[in-house]
Amino acid sequence: MAEVKWIKITTDIFDDEKILLIESLPDSDSIIVIWFKLLCLAGKMNNSGVFTLNDSIVYTDEMLSTIFRRKETTVKMALDVFEGFGMIKRIDGAITIPNWGKHQTLDQLEKKREYQREYMREYREKQRQIADKSNCKTNSNVNVSSLDKDIDKDIYYMFTGDHERVENDAKKTAADLDQKKADFETIYAIYPKKVGKTRAFSLYCQWIKGRKINGEKIKLSNREIYLAVQHYVEQQEREQREQIYWKNFDTLMGQSLLDYVERGEVNE
Known part of the structure; x- marks a missing residue:
């Protein structure tokens, strides 16, 4: 996913209770600098606030120490502080910023x-x-x-x-979009790794409409997409693969989805 060139920071961030508490700690300046570096890295990665490298390697304290040009002990101390205040959360060993997409829009x-x-x-x-x-x-x-x-x-x-027909068509389009969103949410609900939802929905709509793959137009129904995602989930669970190594949802919803569509399910 392409990086973004900005992150959103409120002007009253230094009035935030957590930042005020951090400022009372030893090495508070270093901790706050590391927090801003962490935010910038999350924006650069644009991975919904999950710090992984190539969807398979999680960032360690040592890796962040190298990237941030700070001592590993300082980085580890800062991460412990952030985790204690709920500013970060470790999921299957990966550092994440809770609700990153919601706060950063x-x-x-x-x-x-x-x-x-x-x-x-x-x-x-x-x-x-x-x-x-x-x-x-x-x-x-x-x-x-x-x-x-x-x-x-x-x-x-x-x-x-014919403005009345324009308005009626607009209502029909809106209703169709609402239905697509509802069908997509049903599929999204069965996938545990919640990364890349917006792009995944765009890809879902493309499959429903029909996508050209190697010069051939392939169209999938909602049921076919649901079963393909379910097949992938079942495969990962059988192999007892840790969730951090699963494909991001938008990656699965790309061309690789066809690997999990059963023969005879694809309609051209």
Whole structure:
């Protein structure tokens, strides 16, 4: 996942009760510097506040000491303080910052980027369609039959002023999105490693709509995706693999998902 260039820090951070308590400790300045370095590293990694290297190696005190250019004893002391105050949490040996995505709103940033990419793709497609249909008349008497069936509905509505149909289609699209979200949440609930939810949902929608893999369009149903995720979970549990070594959810929902779709389940 690409790094982000900013993290959110409130202006009253030094009025926070935990920071005030830290400032009363010996080597408080070093501890606070390490906290900010930890926040910056979490933003650079953009891994939902989980400190792992290549999804398989967890950051140790020694590794953080090297990265932060601080003594290992100081880093260990700082981490113990953070853990005691609930600022970090160790899960299966990995250091995590609880609710990182919620507090940093990185999901919203990712959504915005995804929306911009999709918007530009659709915009360029509309331009191509308009250019291809340049011989169509666009006066107030335009008729549906005068337009080819593949012309974007929005263009037709713009010509005819059929705002009611635009509104109805918008409601239908919103309802469809709500259903997709509900179906996705059912799948997300059975996967224990909660990393990469926003990108995973985007990939889920692509599978439902149909994705091109090696030149072939592959479309999966909600049930097929659910079973594929379930197969992966069962495989990891049979092998008694520690959760830290499982694929992040967005990684599993990528092309590797096809490895766990049973033969005959894929619909092209």
